[in-house]
Amino acid sequence: AYVNGHYQDLRDASVNIEDRGYQFADGVYEVCEIRDGKIVDFARHMARLQRSLGELRIAMPMPLSALLIVLREVVRRNRVGYGIVYLQVTRGVARRDHGFPPAGVKPSLVVTARPLSFAKNQDTAAHGIKVITHPENRWPRVDIKSVALLPNVLAKQAAREQGAYEAWYVDADGYVTEGASSNAWIVTTEGRVVTRSAATGILAGITRAVLIEALAALQLRFEERPFTPQEAHDAAEAFVTASSQIVMPVVAIDGQPVGDGKPGKTTRRLREEFHRFSSFS
Numbered sequence: 001a002y003v004n005g006h007y008q009d010l011r012d013a014s015v016n017i018e019d020r021g022y023q024f025a026d027g028v029y030e031v032c033e034i035r036d037g038k039i040v041d042f043a044r045h046m047a048r049l050q051r052s053l054g055e056l057r058i059a060m061p062m063p064l065s066a067l068l069i070v071l072r073e074v075v076r077r078n079r080v081g082y083g084i085v086y087l088q089v090t091r092g093v094a095r096r097d098h099g100f101p102p103a104g105v106k107p108s109l110v111v112t113a114r115p116l117s118f119a120k121n122q123d124t125a126a127h128g129i130k131v132i133t134h135p136e137n138r139w140p141r142v143d144i145k146s147v148a149l150l151p152n153v154l155a156k157q158a159a160r161e162q163g164a165y166e167a168w169y170v171d172a173d174g175y176v177t178e179g180a181s182s183n184a185w186i187v188t189t190e191g192r193v194v195t196r197s198a199a200t201g202i203l204a205g206i207t208r209a210v211l212i213e214a215l216a217a218l219q220l221r222f223e224e225r226p227f228t229p230q231e232a233h234d235a236a237e238a239f240v241t242a243s244s245q246i247v248m249p250v251v252a253i254d255g256q257p258v259g260d261g262k263p264g265k266t267t268r269r270l271r272e273e274f275h276r277f278s279s280f281s
């Protein structure tokens with residue numbers, strides 16, 4: 001792990017107990033996929049990181065060029081060919097007090113990387129995942145990739161306890177917003193690929209943004225609009241997107257099959273083609 005200027009064995013890596021990330025969840029994070037030892041869509045993730053930090057008035061801990069060196073080094077030290085790199089920035093260490101700390105307190109930066117099993121991920125994708133629906137109970141600023149994830153933790157656990165992998169939040173108007181750690185999509189029986197606009201209610205996923213470009217290049221019809229769980233039930237296909245899973249087919253929602261209950265054709269194609277449209281650093 002990289003912790004505030006030092007590379008440390010993960011087992012020994014720790015942060016100060018007065019870090020505001022620990023006490024107030026006063027920080028943000030990013031997760032990038034690693035493929036062939038390379039960081040996928042680094043520039044886009046860093047643009048979102050800068051936006052999240054800006055919204056919270058936390059300073060960038062170091063220039064982007066230095067951050068790229070740190071991420072690469074943590075990936076290298078962990079020998080990650082395929083997996084993820086995690087980066088967290090908090091407002092820093094200060095005596096516990098809700099308001100911002102005095103000037104001079106520097107943001108904390110932590111980076112970890114972990115290999116994942118490519119075969120296992122492919123196997124999960126071959127079978128598809130199940131999702132449950134869950135009332136939207138997060139704060140409205142879900143556009144900020146904040147480490148305050150308690151509602152997401154509880155929704156994911158609810159999914160797990162019902163034998164599902166992901167929870168789809170449903171807002172007060174009855175529309176799916178997104179997953180607890182992914183964006184939600186359907187493919188209609190007319191072949192239109194649908195996901196909610198990033199203007200409200202969701203985190204603007206990097207995988208989502210790249211996929212929208214891919215859809216245009218592949219000449220697939222795309223609609224940016226909300227959909228209901230009922231529409232998802234009636235859809236031909238459904239899937240989720242996230243950096244750690246790319247395009248992951250959804251085969252059941254609240255115990256009801258989507259389409260024929262198998263990963264859909266369009267979903268599989270998008271999963272296969274996705275990396276043609278991403279960048280590698």
Ligand code: PLP
Nearest residue numbers: 181182183203205206207242243
């Ligand atoms: N929405 C939420 C709430 C997430 O936590 C994530 C990622 O973890 C996503 C969407 C997908 O974002 P990305 O594609 O950038 O990983």
